[in-house]
Amino acid sequence: MTVEASKPILSLRDIRKSYGPVKVLHGIDLDIRAGEVVALLGENGAGKSTLSNVISGTVQASSGQMTWQGQPYAPANPRAAIDAGVGMIHQELLLLPHLSIAENIFVGRYPKKGGRIDRTEMENRARSGLHRLGLDIPPGRVVEGLSTANQQLIEIAKALTLNARLLILDEPTAALGGEETQMLFRQIERLKSEGVGIIYISHRLEEIKQIADRIVVMRDGNKVQEFDSADIPIRTIVEAMVGRSLDRMFPTVPEPTDQTVLEIRNLSSALGSFSDVSFKVQKGEIFGIAGLVGAGRTELVRAIAGADPISSGQILLNGQDITPKSPKHAIDNGVVLVPEDRKLQGLIVNHTIGENIGYANLDKISNGGWVTANRVRDFANENIAKFGVKGRARQAASELSGGNQQKVVIAKWLSRNPRVVILDEPTRGIDVGARSSIYDIIAGLAAEGVAVIVVSSDLEEVLGVSSRIMVMAHGDQAGILTRDQANDVSVMELATS
Incomplete structure (x- = not known):
C-alpha cells in the first residue's frame, strides 16, 4: 500500500x-x-x-x-x-x-x-x-x-x-x-x-x-x-x-415432556405464503423454525397467533380446537406472539414502559372497569424487575436500547402466564449481552412447562436454543430435525431443497 x-x-x-x-x-x-x-x-x-x-x-x-x-x-x-x-x-x-x-x-x-x-x-x-x-x-x-x-x-x-x-x-x-x-x-x-x-x-x-x-x-x-x-x-x-468474561452464550436446553400442548394440523395460508404445515410442540419444549427469507416462517406463526388468515387446517391446544379468528382469540386461549419488528408491531414507542405492559393486561389491572396510574405503575414495576428491564415504568419506550425494548415486549406477554409463547426473531439487532439474557428467559419458560416456538434467521441461534427444528422452504415444510440431527449443513440442505 x-x-x-x-x-x-x-x-x-x-x-x-x-x-x-x-x-x-x-x-x-x-x-x-x-x-x-x-x-x-x-x-x-x-x-x-x-x-x-x-x-x-x-x-x-x-x-x-x-x-x-x-x-x-x-x-x-x-x-x-x-x-x-x-x-x-x-x-x-x-x-x-x-x-x-x-x-x-x-x-x-x-x-x-x-x-x-x-x-x-x-x-x-x-x-x-x-x-x-x-x-x-x-x-x-x-x-x-x-x-x-x-x-x-x-x-x-x-x-x-x-x-x-x-x-x-x-x-x-x-x-x-x-x-x-x-x-x-x-x-x-x-x-x-x-x-x-x-x-x-x-x-x-x-x-x-x-x-x-x-x-x-x-x-x-x-x-x-x-x-x-x-x-x-x-x-x-x-x-x-x-468488559467481562463470558462463560457461555446459550443456556442448557431443558428436556421437554411427552405431553403435547400445541398441535398444528395441515395448516395453509389464505395468502398463499405457506401450505399443509403440521407439527406438535410438547410441554417444556423449545421448537425452532428455520428457513431462508421468504420461506413463510413469519406468516406461519402470525397465522397461529390469529394475525393472518388461514384457508384450511386446525390449531389445537391441549387437544381442543382453538383455531383463532383474531389475535384476541389466540391471546384469550393462552397463545401469544412476540413479533419480529418490536417498534412497529410490538410497542407504542412514544408511550411509557408501564403503558406498554399495561395495554396487554388491562383485564388484570382494571378494577370495576377503571384503570389507575398507580396500578399500572405497580404492575409494570413488578414485571420490569422480573424480566430485568433496565428502565422505569414512567420512562418512554423510545428511550430504551433495543435489548430492553425487546424485554418490554416479552414482559407484557409473559405477565399473562401464557401456555404457548412464539418469538419471531427474538434477538434481531440486539447486543450479545442482552441476547444471553433473552436466551435465559426462553429456557426459563420451557423449564416452567411453557411450549415455546422460536423463529430465527440466525442459524447459530436456532441451533443453540431449540430442542427440535422445523425447516421451511418456499412455503412448504421441508423437514423436522432433532437436536442431534440438526447442524449448519442439515438445516441448509432442507432450507434450499
Whole structure:
C-alpha cells in the first residue's frame, strides 16, 4: 500500500457528545481508509449509533474535530453529508410506505428532465440497484406490504445509488437470511475494490469475521479496543464488548415432556405464503423454525397467533380446537406472539414502559372497569424487575436500547402466564449481552412447562436454543430435525431443497 493510499479518508479526533448532563461519547479517535471495512462493535448503548449519527450529520458533536478527504468536516445535516459523499443505512427502516420503491430510493434527489421528475430514468436506476442485490421486484411497486427483509434490501439499494465514498451500514443484515447476506457481502467486496470505505455495525460476530478488515470496540461511550485484523476469536471480541468474561452464550436446553400442548394440523395460508404445515410442540419444549427469507416462517406463526388468515387446517391446544379468528382469540386461549419488528408491531414507542405492559393486561389491572396510574405503575414495576428491564415504568419506550425494548415486549406477554409463547426473531439487532439474557428467559419458560416456538434467521441461534427444528422452504415444510440431527449443513440442505 502506498503512503497516499494509507492516508485516512475520514479522521475523528476527540469526538464528544453530551445531551445535557448525560455524556454519550467520550473523546473518540477513529480513522477510516479507502477500500477497507471497519467493524464498529459494542453492546446497545455503547455509543455506536451516536458516533455514526455524528459522522452522517444526523446529530452534531459537542466538541472535537473531523476531517474528510483532508478537509475540515462538520455536516450540519444528513443532506450535507450525502453531498460530501458520506451515506448511512440506519438500523431502523426509514422508508415511506405509500411511495414506490423507486421514489423511496431517490427521495430528495429525484433525477429530472426538463424541470420535471424523470420517472423512466429513476425506475431504470432503481431497477439496476435492486438487481445488484438479487431483488426482482418492480421499482414502481409501493413499499407498503413488503417483507421486512425486502425493505432492508431497498434501504441498501438506496445507499448503493448514492455513489458515496464512505458508507455506514448499521445492522444491514438484521432482517436478512443467509442468501441475502452473501449477496450484500459481494456488493461490499465490489465497493471495497472501488475504494469505498465502509463502517460496518453488526451484532452477528461470525459475519464480522467474514467481511471486516479491522475491528473497533466501544463500551459506555469509549473506544476500548482496536484489532488490526478480524481474525480474532469471537470470545475475545465479546469480552472486549462487555468488559467481562463470558462463560457461555446459550443456556442448557431443558428436556421437554411427552405431553403435547400445541398441535398444528395441515395448516395453509389464505395468502398463499405457506401450505399443509403440521407439527406438535410438547410441554417444556423449545421448537425452532428455520428457513431462508421468504420461506413463510413469519406468516406461519402470525397465522397461529390469529394475525393472518388461514384457508384450511386446525390449531389445537391441549387437544381442543382453538383455531383463532383474531389475535384476541389466540391471546384469550393462552397463545401469544412476540413479533419480529418490536417498534412497529410490538410497542407504542412514544408511550411509557408501564403503558406498554399495561395495554396487554388491562383485564388484570382494571378494577370495576377503571384503570389507575398507580396500578399500572405497580404492575409494570413488578414485571420490569422480573424480566430485568433496565428502565422505569414512567420512562418512554423510545428511550430504551433495543435489548430492553425487546424485554418490554416479552414482559407484557409473559405477565399473562401464557401456555404457548412464539418469538419471531427474538434477538434481531440486539447486543450479545442482552441476547444471553433473552436466551435465559426462553429456557426459563420451557423449564416452567411453557411450549415455546422460536423463529430465527440466525442459524447459530436456532441451533443453540431449540430442542427440535422445523425447516421451511418456499412455503412448504421441508423437514423436522432433532437436536442431534440438526447442524449448519442439515438445516441448509432442507432450507434450499
